Amino acid sequence: MAKIVKPADSxxxxxxxxxxxxxxxxxxxxxxxxxxxxxVFAPLIAPYHFAEANxxxxxxxxxxxxxxxxxxxxxxxLSRLLYGxxxxxxxxxxxxxxxxxxxxLYGTLSGYVGGKVDNVMMRIVDVLYAFPSLLFxxxxxxxxxxxxxxxxxxxxxxxxxxxxxxxxxxxxxxFILIGISLTSWIGIARLSRGxxxxxxxxxxxxxxxxxxxxxxxxxxxxxxxxxxxPLIVNITLSIPGFIATEAFLSFIGLGVDPPTPSWGAMIxxxxxxxxxxxxxxIYPGIALALAMLSFAFLGxxxxxxxxxxxKQ
Amino acid sequence: xxxxxxxxxLWLIPVLLVISMITFALMLSVxxxxxxxxxxxxxxxxxxxxxxxxxxLDDSIPVQYLRYMQNLLRGDLGPSYAxxxxxxxxxxxxxxxxxxxxxxxxxxxxxxxIPLGVASALNQNRAIDHFAMFFAMAGVSVPAMTSAxxxxxxxxxxxxxLPVARWGTWQQAxxxxxxxxxxxxxxxxxxxxxSMLQVIREDYIRTARAKGVPERxxxxxxxxxxxxxxxxxxxGPLFASMVTGAVVVERIFAIxxxxxxxxxxxxxxxxxxxxxxxxxxxxxxxxxxxxxxxAYAWVDPRIRLE
Numbered sequence: 001m002a003k004i005v006k007p008a009d010s011x012x013x014x015x016x017x018x019x020x021x022x023x024x025x026x027x028x029x030x031x032x033x034x035x036x037x038x039x040v041f042a043p044l045i046a047p048y049h050f051a052e053a054n055x056x057x058x059x060x061x062x063x064x065x066x067x068x069x070x071x072x073x074x075x076x077x078l079s080r081l082l083y084g085x086x087x088x089x090x091x092x093x094x095x096x097x098x099x100x101x102x103x104x105l106y107g108t109l110s111g112y113v114g115g116k117v118d119n120v121m122m123r124i125v126d127v128l129y130a131f132p133s134l135l136f137x138x139x140x141x142x143x144x145x146x147x148x149x150x151x152x153x154x155x156x157x158x159x160x161x162x163x164x165x166x167x168x169x170x171x172x173x174x175f176i177l178i179g180i181s182l183t184s185w186i187g188i189a190r191l192s193r194g195x196x197x198x199x200x201x202x203x204x205x206x207x208x209x210x211x212x213x214x215x216x217x218x219x220x221x222x223x224x225x226x227x228x229x230p231l232i233v234n235i236t237l238s239i240p241g242f243i244a245t246e247a248f249l250s251f252i253g254l255g256v257d258p259p260t261p262s263w264g265a266m267i268x269x270x271x272x273x274x275x276x277x278x279x280x281x282i283y284p285g286i287a288l289a290l291a292m293l294s295f296a297f298l299g300x301x302x303x304x305x306x307x308x309x310x311k312q
Numbered sequence: 313x314x315x316x317x318x319x320x321x322l323w324l325i326p327v328l329l330v331i332s333m334i335t336f337a338l339m340l341s342v343x344x345x346x347x348x349x350x351x352x353x354x355x356x357x358x359x360x361x362x363x364x365x366x367x368x369l370d371d372s373i374p375v376q377y378l379r380y381m382q383n384l385l386r387g388d389l390g391p392s393y394a395x396x397x398x399x400x401x402x403x404x405x406x407x408x409x410x411x412x413x414x415x416x417x418x419x420x421x422x423x424x425x426i427p428l429g430v431a432s433a434l435n436q437n438r439a440i441d442h443f444a445m446f447f448a449m450a451g452v453s454v455p456a457m458t459s460a461x462x463x464x465x466x467x468x469x470x471x472x473x474l475p476v477a478r479w480g481t482w483q484q485a486x487x488x489x490x491x492x493x494x495x496x497x498x499x500x501x502x503x504x505x506x507s508m509l510q511v512i513r514e515d516y517i518r519t520a521r522a523k524g525v526p527e528r529x530x531x532x533x534x535x536x537x538x539x540x541x542x543x544x545x546x547x548g549p550l551f552a553s554m555v556t557g558a559v560v561v562e563r564i565f566a567i568x569x570x571x572x573x574x575x576x577x578x579x580x581x582x583x584x585x586x587x588x589x590x591x592x593x594x595x596x597x598x599x600x601x602x603x604x605x606x607a608y609a610w611v612d613p614r615i616r617l618e
């Protein structure tokens with residue numbers, strides 16, 4: 001009998017150790033931590049307020065009083081970049097979590113119930129799936145922006161007013177989140193239905209059923225633990241997409257309300273002054289890519305760490 | 313095969329109907345009307361009333377929807393509220409440009425992505441592979457909003473090789489096409505690699521090698537042909553993301569495609585323009601998905617039996 005040299009680690013401990021060996025993923029994780037720190041403490045770190053305009057020094061070059069220069073209104077680029085982290089990270093992570101909550105609930109319910117209900121639920125998804133999600137979200141944003149922002153004077157009930165006020169308080173972020181959640185769950189619902197269907201047929205689930213385990217026990221004890229890993233990986237990998245969507249919406253003027261800084265809106269402002277002051281579009285672009293890359297690399301590392309079989 | 317094609321085409325009808333209804337309902341749920349304007353000087357009420365009557369905005373919603381669909385079936389997308397042009401005009405002006413840009417992007421994506429994926433799979437875990445996969449990861453995560461200003465800065469402003477913007481000559485198409493194609497190229501590279509890795513372990517590859525088929529022929533005729541089947545399936549969604557992604561590229565490079573009209577319609581809340589653009593986009597995307605599905609069923613007969 002061979003002696004057990006080392007006690008078996010739990011799945012998570014093991015995965016974490018594998019993750020730490022992946023340098024690129026660790027770098028991604030570190031950058032995400034730094035960005036989170038910046039987002040939380042932006043008012044303390046930023047040298048100026050994001051809306052503070054200095055009309056004497058518009059388009060000033062990097063260096064001097066303004067480390068990264070100023071934009072067309074003489075606002076400090078560095079401060080706006082730092083504040084911009086808030087919108088990107090919040091929309092990225094919360095958008096992913098909301099979209100996955102809706103999608104996974106819808107998909108697993110459909111797959112688990114099966115039969116006619118499944119059929120109807122999936123046909124709905126099929127039709128919506130054909131609707132390009134970026135167009136769908138643009139339409140929703142047009143509706144939100146026009147119904148809630150312009151017609152404040154129109155008396156529209158306390159709930160509507162509360163939502164509109166909250167959105168304005170958040171710089172327009174609430175509607176971006178709602179729009180993203182309402183349009184992005186569709187693909188996720190399809191995926192999770194497939195996962196629920198294949199898991200249901202797994203031998204260990206059948207065995208638990210044969211041993212007399214109830215629905216609740218099967219879901220909590222056998223299905224959920226097998227879903228948590230892939231879910232964490234997929235949520236992390238989807239965050240760059242949500243960050244890009246927010247930037248896109250703000251870029252075409254349907255995202256944050258000015259003067260709230262969003263990298264997408266800053267790029268749009270910068271592109272207009274591209275010839276003379278290219279850095280105005282390049283800096284926010286680099287920040288955007290950095291945030292997206294970090295989540296992509298971390299997600300990739302997480303996938304390899306949680307399911308080593310997948311790594312070819 | 314025929315019944316498969318027929319079923320797929322029949323499926324288009326409910327899809328387009330539902331999408332047109334959703335779009336229409338969303339547009340009409342906006343309070344106020346397009347002529348009241350937001351912020352600008354309001355028009356006199358008589359003028360607004362006359363404009364509303366002229367465009368039939370006082371009819372009930374189902375009547376408006378039916379009239380719109382009737383016109384649509386005749387190929388008429390209606391007038392734009394904000395400009396004097398018709399939506400048909402805008403589509404006729406923008407669509408050829410956007411389609412050209414999209415096709416060029418697709419060519420870039422295919423000609424970079426697939427060779428890269430193959431090279432990567434054949435050199436698994438070697439330097440080429442690591443480099444290619446790093447490129448793939450970066451390509452997916454660096455959006456056009458980042459790469460376009462960087463490219464302009466490097467290649468136009470500093471090196472002066474390519475024009476900064478606009479559309480018309482081939483030099484002006486180089487940067488937009490590459491920027492549009494890089495992301496999809498990265499997706500294709502990863503997929504081709506994964507698919508190739510699976511295929512080159514199949515028995516029939518070993519058989520071919522045992523028969524003495526030259527390695528080059530094995531790679532292209534035996535392996536790649538089969539490895540491309542799953543790659544075909546993503547071309548539809550990939551093309552969709554490229555067409556919508558082109559909005560950013562068109563805007564940054566001042567290319568007068570559909571994207572510009574669409575964004576213009578959005579910012580002036582010009583509902584017929586928004587509605588028309590959404591329908592035209594969706595129609596082409598659904599059509600490209602159909603083409604991909606058919607191609608898929610054609611190369612892999614197992615699919616027809618779903």
